[in-house]
Amino acid sequence: MTSSMFQVRIHGRGGQGAVTGAEMLSVAAFVEGRHAQAFPSFGSERTGAPVVAFCRIAEKEIRLREPILEPDCLIVQDATLFKVVDVFAGLRPGGYLLVNTNKTLAELHIQEVVARLPHGHSVIVPATELALKHVGRPLPNAALLGAFAALTNVVHFDSVKRAIEQTFSGKIGATNAAAAISAFEYVMAQQQPARVA
Amino acid sequence: MLKQIEGSHAMAEAIALCRPEVICAYPITPQTHIVEGLADLIREGRLTNCEYINVESEFAALSVAIGASAAGARAYTATASQGLLFMAEAVYNASGLGLPIVMTLGNRAIGAPINIWNDHSDAMAMRDAGWLQLFAEDNQEAVDLHIQAFRLAEELSMPVMVCVDGFILTHAMERIDIPNQAEVDAYLPPYDPVQVLDPAEPMSIGAMVGPEAFTEVRFLAHYKQSQALRLIPQYMAEFANIFGRESGGLLRSYRTQDADLIVVAMGSICGTIKDTIDEMRDEGIRIGLVTIVSYRPFPLDALRNALHGAQDVVVIEKSVAVGMGGQLADNVDVSLRNLPSAPRLHSAVAGLGGRPITRPSLHRLFRQALVQPWEGTHFLDLNERVVGREIHQTRKRRRSGPTAENILRQLAESGNVAAE
Numbered sequence: 001m002t003s004s005m006f007q008v009r010i011h012g013r014g015g016q017g018a019v020t021g022a023e024m025l026s027v028a029a030f031v032e033g034r035h036a037q038a039f040p041s042f043g044s045e046r047t048g049a050p051v052v053a054f055c056r057i058a059e060k061e062i063r064l065r066e067p068i069l070e071p072d073c074l075i076v077q078d079a080t081l082f083k084v085v086d087v088f089a090g091l092r093p094g095g096y097l098l099v100n101t102n103k104t105l106a107e108l109h110i111q112e113v114v115a116r117l118p119h120g121h122s123v124i125v126p127a128t129e130l131a132l133k134h135v136g137r138p139l140p141n142a143a144l145l146g147a148f149a150a151l152t153n154v155v156h157f158d159s160v161k162r163a164i165e166q167t168f169s170g171k172i173g174a175t176n177a178a179a180a181i182s183a184f185e186y187v188m189a190q191q192q193p194a195r196v197a
Numbered sequence: 198m199l200k201q202i203e204g205s206h207a208m209a210e211a212i213a214l215c216r217p218e219v220i221c222a223y224p225i226t227p228q229t230h231i232v233e234g235l236a237d238l239i240r241e242g243r244l245t246n247c248e249y250i251n252v253e254s255e256f257a258a259l260s261v262a263i264g265a266s267a268a269g270a271r272a273y274t275a276t277a278s279q280g281l282l283f284m285a286e287a288v289y290n291a292s293g294l295g296l297p298i299v300m301t302l303g304n305r306a307i308g309a310p311i312n313i314w315n316d317h318s319d320a321m322a323m324r325d326a327g328w329l330q331l332f333a334e335d336n337q338e339a340v341d342l343h344i345q346a347f348r349l350a351e352e353l354s355m356p357v358m359v360c361v362d363g364f365i366l367t368h369a370m371e372r373i374d375i376p377n378q379a380e381v382d383a384y385l386p387p388y389d390p391v392q393v394l395d396p397a398e399p400m401s402i403g404a405m406v407g408p409e410a411f412t413e414v415r416f417l418a419h420y421k422q423s424q425a426l427r428l429i430p431q432y433m434a435e436f437a438n439i440f441g442r443e444s445g446g447l448l449r450s451y452r453t454q455d456a457d458l459i460v461v462a463m464g465s466i467c468g469t470i471k472d473t474i475d476e477m478r479d480e481g482i483r484i485g486l487v488t489i490v491s492y493r494p495f496p497l498d499a500l501r502n503a504l505h506g507a508q509d510v511v512v513i514e515k516s517v518a519v520g521m522g523g524q525l526a527d528n529v530d531v532s533l534r535n536l537p538s539a540p541r542l543h544s545a546v547a548g549l550g551g552r553p554i555t556r557p558s559l560h561r562l563f564r565q566a567l568v569q570p571w572e573g574t575h576f577l578d579l580n581e582r583v584v585g586r587e588i589h590q591t592r593k594r595r596r597s598g599p600t601a602e603n604i605l606r607q608l609a610e611s612g613n614v615a616a617e
Contacts, residue, residue, distance in 0.1 A: 063468030
């Protein structure tokens with residue numbers, strides 16, 4: 001894979017906003033003056049069915065139109081997908097894993113994958129819970145992007161916040177941004193001791 | 198102005214900047230976001246002096262556009278797949294009457310079996326209907342081609358279809374430069390029709406034409422398309438002057454100067470092919486790409502010039518004429534006809550019904566053309582095991598059942614259902 005490109009694959013279920021999440025991430029990269037391409041997995045969208053959305057971020061024009069086969073980061077919006085879909089297919093050895101769950105990584109039975117990734121590259125965030133608290137609806141996508149900024153540092157959190165506020169106007173934008181801040185802080189808090197250890 | 202925007206919405210903005218006076222809208226995936234985007238622009242007051250008509254079918258969509266265009270209005274519509282087939286009679290009428298309608302085709306497969314995903318079957322089904330057909334490589338070009346399409350259509354008084362890969366482009370959000378109104382106004386003059394239905398000056402359009410005149414009418418349609426071969430590069434150059442970027446044209450060559458192997462393709466697959474070519478060039482393989490932008494008119498002379506130095510040509514296309522092979526390959530073959538020491542031509546069909554076209558598969562295909570060239574039509578990434586089993590079971594049993602369901606059952610039994 002082109003080393004100058006960062007590729008994110010978002011796994012979710014229809015209705016969780018995987019596509020909007022990928023699009024907001026592309027906007028966050030765009031406001032930083034970078035090139036980004038967000039696209040859905042082109043399926044018939046049904047509520048609850050497994051869906052995939054993609055986002056590529058690069059410093060130059062993106063010509064590639066294939067699905068993301070070797071992601072640098074996986075964002076998993078629903079931890080029940082591990083049993084249904086080969087979520088980890090193609091995940092790069094130095095890649096990142098971000099899971100929306102109330103459980104711990106150990107409770108998800110994905111230690112094998114976590115062990116393959118560099119230390120501190122796998123994190124969980126209760127994004128649905130944070131969305132319910134701040135937005136009042138179980139839509140984890142904005143919160144997950146806040147967590148993504150904390151985990152990967154590929155985009156700045158301020159860019160994520162701008163992308164969220166650009167996508168959702170007024171109060172909905174503000175509450176989603178609040179959920180993203182909480183998720184960002186949640187991951188930073190996890191990362192600090194991990195980095196020290 | 199640079200925007201991070203979905204392809205469909207970017208196209209809607211570009212179409213609005215062309216000041217259409219009638220938009221006929223009927224939804225069909227994957228073009229729906231374009232006409233929805235236009236509806237939003239009218240609602241927000243950003244597109245004025247435009248009648249937006251919700252029609253009851255695709256046949257009505259194009260029929261209303263035909264009426265509007267004949268009455269002197271700049272008319273636009275969009276469709277895809279079965280929608281294009283449902284309006285097929287009107288497609289021929291629009292071109293036969295010489296009406297400069299612009300229509301976006303969000304390229305999608307044609308059923309049965311029903312399939313909502315991208316390929317070029319729909320465009321190919323209407324390739325000989327007398328419309329000009331321009332294929333966009335990316336969303337920037339999709340935006341730019343619409344602006345050029347109105348200019349071209351109205352100069353020639355012929356309809357233009359802008360072909361945009363469904364989902365891959367229509368649903369991709371990326372960085373797109375949206376022109377401003379002054380630039381578009383400088384490029385695209387107001388519509389000055391060559392024929393108008395006007396109560397003040399009554400006349401008829403659409404007369405019955407017998408054997409004494411039909412050939413001449415068709416010849417002139419063919420003549421207009423040959424004029425387009427001259428106008429398309431001219432309008433590309435004028436576009437570059439005003440907008441500061443190159444979009445459109447008849448075809449584009451990429452790293453072909455010293456190429457032994459030249460790939461020919463259309464649409465969004467060309468980006469992935471370019472990345473593949475760069476990787477193969479790094480390994481010392483002399484390979485290049487010719488992107489066909491104008492499929493109708495087909496640029497025979499320009500293509501002959503672009504290909505004549507190569508030893509091998511691989512044509513890769515998202516459509517198959519069942520019982521014949523690739524339509525694009527067939528047309529490329531015509532451009533090489535009677536050429537002394539013409540390159541060998543190898544035809545590949547890929548991406549049918551939305552199957553992803555990946556760099557690993559393209560690497561294998563292009564390498565195969567160099568070391569083990571094939572005759573006939575190659576189906577990229579064909580699941581030969583499944584096909585073989587289905588052929589075997591249809592030979593064994595007379596009542597072998599429906600093919601599509603049999604293939605799906607085989608895949609389900611082998612646990613080979615796509616994860617997405």
